[in-house]
Amino acid sequence: FLFSDWMLSVGGFGRFQWIHVTLISLPGLLMASQNLLNNFTAGIPAHHCRILVNSTHYNLSNYEVPLLQVFIPLDASGTKLDRCRRYVQPQWQLLANGSANVSDAQTESCVDGWTYERTEFLSTIVSEWDLVCNLRPLKQMSQTVYMGGVLAGAIIYGGLSDRFGRRSVLIWSYFQVACLGSCSALSPSYSAYCIFRFLTGMAVSGVILNGVSLKVEWIPTKTRTLVGTLTSFFFTFGQLVLAGLAYWLRDWRKLQVVVCAPHFLCFAYSWWYSESARWLVLKQRSGEALKSLHRVARINGKPEMTEKITLEVLQSHMNKEIESSRSSYTAYDLLRTGGMRRISVCLLAVWFSTSFAYYGLAMDLQKFGVSIYLMQVIFGAVDIPAKFFALGMLTYFGRRVSQATCLLLSALIIFANIFVPSDMQTLRTTLACLGKACTSASFTTVYLYTGELYPTVIRQTGMGFASTMARIGSMAAPAVLILDEVFPALPSIVYGGAAVVAGGFACFLPETLNVPLPDTIEDVEDRCSRRKRAWP
Template sequence: MGFSDLLNEVGGFGRFQLIHVTLLSIPGLLMASQNLLNNFTAGIPGHFCKIPNITSLAEARNLSELSRADLLRAFIPLEDSKLSKCSRYAQAQWHLLSENSSHYEASSNETETCLDGWSYQKNEFISTIVSEWDLVCKLRPLKQMSQTIYMGGVLTGAIIFGGLSDRFGRKALLIWSYFQLAVLGCFTALSPSYLAYCIFRFLTGMSVSGIILNAVSLKVEWIPTKARTLVGTISSFFFTFGQMILAGVAYSLKDWRKLHVAVCAPHFIFFIYSWWYSESARWLVLTGRSDEALKQLHRVAKINGRPEMAEKITLEVLQAHMQKEVQSSKTMYTAYDLLRTSVMRKISMCLMVVWFSTSFAYYGLAMDLQKFGVNIYLMQIIFGAVDFPAKLVALVMLSFLGRRLTQATCLLASASVIFANIFVPKEMQIVRTTLAVLGKGFTSASFTCVYLYTGELYPTVIRQTGMGFVSTMARVGSMAAPAVLILDEVLPALPSIVYGGSAVVAGITAFLLPETLSVPLPDTIEDVEEKWGNKSQRFKKQVQNEMVAFEAEEQTPGEHEDGKPAAL
C-alpha cells in the first residue's frame, strides 16, 4: 500500500489530473521559445560599414542618378562578390564606378575598419541585439556569449530552485518562477545596454529552470504510475510545438524588444491561474504537514466526482499508506552515493558524458540556423516539426532494440550527419538543410532515450538525485554549445568537428552502460551492484565453484553418488 493506491481511490487519472496536467503543460509552449529565442533576438542582419553623407558626396560629383547600392562600390571593397562586412576604403574609389573598372584594380587600395559604425539591412530582421549594440566583426563573439550567459542562468536556477522546492514546496516555487519570468522577461525588452540585457537573461534563465523542474514534479506526484509514460510523452510535444510557434511569432514581429514581451508577458496569465494548483500531497506528508495533504486529497476526490472518499480517507489512513515513503525518506542520500560504489560510479560517469554530448550537439545544431542559408523562420518550423517523428521512432526503437543500442545509435547517427555536412558545399543548401534536420532529429531522439534510460539505471532510493546530477551536465553542454560557435572564426568547420566528435565519444560510451529493457527497476544501490556487477568476478567465482566440485569428484574415483563401485 502506498500513495499511488490513494490516487487510484480518489479517481486515478480523473478530471482533476486532466485539468492539472493541461494547465501545467501549456507554459511548455513558451519554454522552448526561451531556449531558442537567441536565434531571432540575436540574429545577424546583412550589414556593411556606414558611410556618412554618401548622398551629398555623390551629388558633388554629379552621380546622384546612381542607386545607393552602386555608390557603395566606391566606398566598400568586395569579398566573394559581396560588400565587405567589416572594412571600407580609407578614401573613396570613384573610379570603380566606371564601366571599365575591375575588382582587381581596387584590391590594392588601403582599407580601414568601420569607424562610423554599420548600416543594417532590415529585410529579415527589423531590429536585433546585434544591430542594437553592433555585435559584429570583432564584437561578434558577444552574440554567442549572451546565449551562454542565459544557459548559465538555467544551470544556476536548477541548483537553487531544486533545493528550495524541497524546502518550500513545488507550488510556491512554481508560482514565483512564473512571476519572475514574466517581470524580468519584460524588463529584458527595456535593456539600455548589452550588460543589462545579459543580466536580465541570466535571471530569466533561472526562472525557466524553476518552472520546468517544479511543473514536472507536480505532474508526476499527482498522477498514477501507469499514466506517467503517456503524460511524459504528451508533455514533451508541448515543447516541440512551441518551437514552431516561436517561428510564427518571431516572423510577425521581427523586433527583439517586442519579441521578448510576446514570449514573456503570457506568464502573467500562468502566474494568476497557478494559484489553482494543488501542492503535492506526497511532499506535504514527507515534510510533516499531513493535515494539509489530507485537505488536498479531499479536494482532488471532489473534483474527480468521488466525494464519498473524502469521508473514507482519514488522517490515519493517509499515514498508513505513506508509512513506507516516510521511512525511506529518513535515510539521506547525496550525490556522493552516485560515485561511492563501482557500478554506480561507472553508470554515473557514462551518463554524464551522454547527457553532456546530447545537449551539446542539440543546441549546436539548433542555435545557429542562419548558417544553413535558408529562411530562418522556415528553418525553425522544420526543426520543430522533425521532433514529432523523431520521438515516435525513438519510442519504437526503445521497445524493440533496447535502451543501450538505441542511445548509442542515435548519438553515432547524429555525429555522422554533422560530419557529413562539413563536406557539403554551401551552394547545396537543400542537402545541407536536410542533413541538419536529420541531425536535429537524432539528437531529439537521444534526449527521449536518455530520460527514460537514466530513470531505469538509477535505483529508487536515489533516482531523483541521480537525474538531477547527470542532467546538470546537459545544462553545461547547452552553455558550451553557443561558445563553441565562436571557433568558426578560426576555421568554419571547427564547430562541427567539435560537436560531431563529442557525439562519437558519447555514442561509444553508451555501449558501456547495462541494458535495462524488460529488467525490473532497482530499488537500492545494492540491487544495482548485484544486478550489473563485474561479470568477470562472477565468472571467476563460478569457475572456482566448478573446480571445487570437480576436485571433490576426483577424490572418489570409480564410485557413484551412492558410494557403490562403478561398473567397468
Template sequence: MGFGDLLEVVGSFGRFQFTLISVLSIPSLFLACQNILQNFSAATPNHHCKIQLHENDSLHLGNLSTQDLLRVSLPLDMKNKPESCFKYTETAWHLLGQNDPYVNGTEIEKEPCTDGWIYDTSIGQSTIVTEWDLVCERRSLKQIGQSVYMGGLLLGSIVFGGLSDRFGRKAVMLGCCLQMAVTGTCAALSPNFTAYCILRFLLGMAGSGITLNAASLVVEWVPDKCRAVTGSLGGYFFTFGQLVLAGLAYAIQNWRWLQFATTAPYFILFVVLWWSPESARWLVLNNKSEVAVKQLKQVAKINGRKEEGEKVTAELVNSSMQRELQAAKSRFTIADLVKTTSVRKISFCVSLLWFSTSFAYYALAMDLQSFGFNIYLIQVVFGAIDIPFKIISTATMNFIGRRFTQSACLILPGLAIISSLFVPEDQRTVRTVLATLSKGMLAAAFTGCFLYTGELYPTVIRSKRKKSAKPNKEEVALEEVKEPLFTNSV
C-alpha cells in the same frame, strides 16, 4: 504499500491527471520560445560600414547611384559583395566603371568601420545586433547573450531544485513564473547590452525552476506505467512552442516587443498555476499529512472515485508511506551521487547523456541563419520535424525499451552530422536536410534524458552495502525504500 498504491485508490490516471499534465505542459511552450528566441531577436542582417564622404568628394557626386557610391567606398569580399567590416581609407573614384582594386599595382588601403554601420532593414527587422552594433569585432557579444542565458538554466536547476525540496514544488514554480514574467518584461526594456545579459541570465534561472518543478509534479501524480507518455507530452508542447515562435517573430519584427510577447504569458500562468495542487507525496514527507489527505480526496472526487477517496485518512497515508518517511529522515548531499560504484556509473552516464544531447541539439537549433534559407521557414521545419520523431520514440520506449531508443536517437544524428561535413557548401539543401533529421532525433533524445534522470535517481540514493559490513541505520533506511521518489536537488 506505498504512494503508488494510494494513487490507485484515488485514481492513478483519470481526469485530474490529464488536466494537470495539460496545464503544467503549457509553460514548456513559452520556454521553447525563450530558449531559441535569439535566432530572431539577435539575427544579423546584411550590413556594411556607414559611408562618410569628405568635402572634396562633393565634386564627384553628381548623379552617382547608391551602387556606385558603395563601389568607391567599400572593398568587395570573395563573393563580390561589399565587405561588412571594412572600408577604403580614401574614396576610390577611379574604380567607377572597373573592378580592379589596385592603383599602380598597389592594393587600395582599407580600415575597419569607424563611423558605424548601415543595416538592411528592408523588412523592418530590429534586433539587439542592429541596436547595439554587435557585428565585426563585437560579434562575439551576440553569442555571449545566449551563453549567459544557458548559464542561467544551469544555475537555476541547482538553486531551484534544492529550494523545491525544502519549500515545495508549487511554491517554487509560482515564484519562477513571476520571476520569468518580470525579468522578461524588464529585458524588453533593457537600456544596454549589459543589462540585457543580466536579465536574460535571470530568465534562464526561472526557466529551469519552472521546468523541473512542473516535471516533478507530473511524475509524482502519475503511475510508473504512464511516465513515458506523460514525459513526451511536455516535449510536444516544447515543439509547438517552436512553431509559435516562428509565427510571433514573423508578425513582430521588433526584438523588444517580441521579448515581451514571449514572456508576458507567464503573468497569466502565475494566476492559473496558483490553483494547481502541491505534490501530495512531498506534503506527506514534510509532515503535512492532513493537507495531503484533503488533496487526495479532491483528486478522488475529480476522478469519479469519491467513495474510495473518503476512506483515505492521515493514519492510512502515514502507515502506507512509513518506509519513505523513515528514509526521508536521513540526510543526503550531492556527494551521494558519487558515493557508490553503481551510483557513480549512473551519474557519469546521465551527465554525459545530457551534455551530448544538449550540445548537439542547440548547436543546430541556434544557427538557423547559416543554412542560407528563409529563417522563418527553417524554424517551422525545425519545429515540425520533432513531432514524428517524438511519436516514434515514445512508442519504442514503451515497447522496446529506454536504452535502445536513447542509443538510436544519439547514434543516428551523430552519423548524420558527421556526414554533413563532407557535403560541399554549395549543396545547401542536402546539408539542411541532414541537419533537420538530426535535430528531430535529438529532440526525441531529450525525452529519454528526462525519463532516465527521473527513473534512475530516487529522492534518497540507495547504496548497496558490502555483505561483510555491518549496516548502519542510514543504510537500512536506504535499502528499505523500494519505490523511487523523485527530487529536483538530485
C-alpha cells in the same frame, strides 16, 4: 502498498491529471522561445559601414551595389561588400570602370558606425548596440550568459525544490520569468540585457525542472510514457510559435515582451496546482498529503475514497518511506552509494551530449543560406515525427534502448554530413534536420528517464544535477564551431564523438519501463542489487 497504488485508488489518470498536466505543459509553448530566442533577438542583419557624403547618411536599401562599391571595398571573396571596412576617400573611378585597380586605396574601420538592412530584421541587439566586426563575439556571449543562468537555476532551484516543494518553486519561477524576461526588453545597455537574460535563464530552469517532477509525481506508472512524450509536443509547437512571432514582429524588444509576459497568466493559474503528495509524505507532512489526495479523489469523481484514505491508513502504509526520509539529503547523496553513483555518472554523459549536439545544430540557423524563419519552422517540424518515434521506442523497447539508439543515430547522421560536399546544401540541410530530430528524441527520453531513475526524496536535486551538464553542453556547443577554422569537419567530429560516448554510457542505466517510481535511495539500491543478481 506502494504510492502508485494510492494514485490508482483516487482515480488513476483522471480529470485532475488531465487538467494538472495540461496547465503545467502550456508554458512549454514559450520555453522553446526562451531557449532559441537568440536566433532572432541576436540575428545579424546585412550591414556595411555608414557612408557620410555632404552630411547625408546613406542607407543600404537606397543604393545599387555598384554605387556602394565607390565607398565600400569588396570582402576577401570578391563577391560581397566588406562589412567592417570603408574607403578613406570615395573611389569615383569605379563608376566609369568597375574593374579599375583600387587595391592600393586606403581603407579604415567603420568610425561612423554601420548601416543595417531592415528587411529580415527591423531591430536586433546586434543592430541596437553594433555587435559586429570586433564586437561580434558579444552576440554569442548573450546566449552563453543565458545558458549560464539556466545552469545556475538547475543547481539552485533543484535543491530548493526538494526542500520547499515543487509547487512553491514553480510558482516563483513563473513570476521571475514574467518580470525579469519582460524587463530584458527595457534594457538600456548590453550589460543590463545580459543580466536580465541570466536571471530569466535561472527561472526557465526552475519552470522546466519543477514542471517535469510535478507532472511525473501525479501520474500513474502505466501512463507515464504516453503522457511524458505527448506533453513534450508543447515544446515542439513552441518552436513553430517562435518562428511565427519572430516573423510577425521582427523587433527584438517586442518579441522579448511577447514571449515573457504570458507567464503572468501562468503565475495566476498556478495557485490551483496541488503539491506533490509523494513529497509531502516524505517530508513528514502527511496531513497536507492527505488533503491533496482527497482533493484529487473528489475531482476525479471518487468521493468515497475520502472516507477510506485516512491519516492513520496513509502513515501505516507509507511508514517505511517516512522513516527512510527523516534525514536530509544533499547533492553528495547522488554519488554516495553504488547504484546512485552509476545512475548519476551515466546521466551526466547523456545530458551533456544530447544538449551539446542539439544546440550545436539549432543555434546557428543563418549558416544554412535560406530564410532564418523558414529554417526555424523546418527545425521545429522535424521534432513532430521525432517525438512519435521516441514514443514508439519508449513504449515497446524501453528507456535504455531508446536513449542509446537516439544518441547513436544522431552521431551517425552527424558523421555522415562530414562527407557531403559543401555545394550540396540541400542534402547537408536535410541531414542536419535528421540529426536535430534524433537529438530532440533523445531530449524527450532523458527528461522522462531521469525523473523515473531518481527517488522522490532527492528527485529535484538529481534533475538539477543532471541537467547542469546539459547547460554546460549548450554553453560549449557554440564555442566548438570555432574549430572549423582549424579543420572544417572538426566540429562535427566533436559533436558526433560525444554522442557515441554518451550512447555507450546509456547502456549501463537500469530499465524503468512500467516500474513504479522509487521514493527513497534504498529503493534505488534494492533495484540495482536485484538487477546485478539477475545477471549470469
